[in-house]
Amino acid sequence: MRTSFDFSPFARSTVGFDRMLRLLDSVAGADEAPSYPPYNIARTGEDQYEIAVAVAGFSEDELEVKVHDGQLTIKSSPEQAEGQEINYLHRGIARRAFELRFSLADYIEVSGAHVENGMLHIELIRNVPEAKKPRTIAIGKSESKKALPGKQAA
Numbered sequence: 842m843r844t845s846f847d848f849s850p851f852a853r854s855t856v857g858f859d860r861m862l863r864l865l866d867s868v869a870g871a872d873e874a875p876s877y878p879p880y881n882i883a884r885t886g887e888d889q890y891e892i893a894v895a896v897a898g899f900s901e902d903e904l905e906v907k908v909h910d911g912q913l914t915i916k917s918s919p920e921q922a923e924g925q926e927i928n929y930l931h932r933g934i935a936r937r938a939f940e941l942r943f944s945l946a947d948y949i950e951v952s953g954a955h956v957e958n959g960m961l962h963i964e965l966i967r968n969v970p971e972a973k974k975p976r977t978i979a980i981g982k983s984e985s986k987k988a989l990p991g992k993q994a995a
Contacts, residue, residue, distance in 0.1 A: 888967035894963075
């Protein structure tokens with residue numbers, strides 16, 4: 842049994858969290874994750890990730906990888922040979938169209954993609970700007986002691 846959540850009260854009292862609320866709403870409303878094609882998501886380093894999608898039977902020209910507004914989309918458009926109809930006795934390798942969508946966190950960028958051994962590998966990296974990284978502030982000694990307001994120096 843699945844209960845639905847209403848995130849509208851949060852939207853009325855917050856500013857700038859609309860993307861996160863849309864993400865929560867889409868996750869709460871999703872019944873199942875897509876099962877075709879199978880894929881893996883792996884952390885390959887401290888700030889590196891990889892999505893590997895099984896694309897056996899697809900050529901690179903039949904695959905499309907796009908990033909727009911924090912959303913990674915992987916689509917296929919299988920082409921059928923003109924005038925050639927194949928009568929399969931058993932068809933175990935699916936070549937149907939698919940579309941996978943992944944929401945990317947802030948500062949996650951796609952650094953590359955390639956097909957190898959029937960797998961589409963998409964490399965991701967977290968590229969946090971220097972201004973957003975934590976920094977240590979040195980604590981130094983004051984050269985002169987200043988009197989606090991309302992107090993007289995002794």
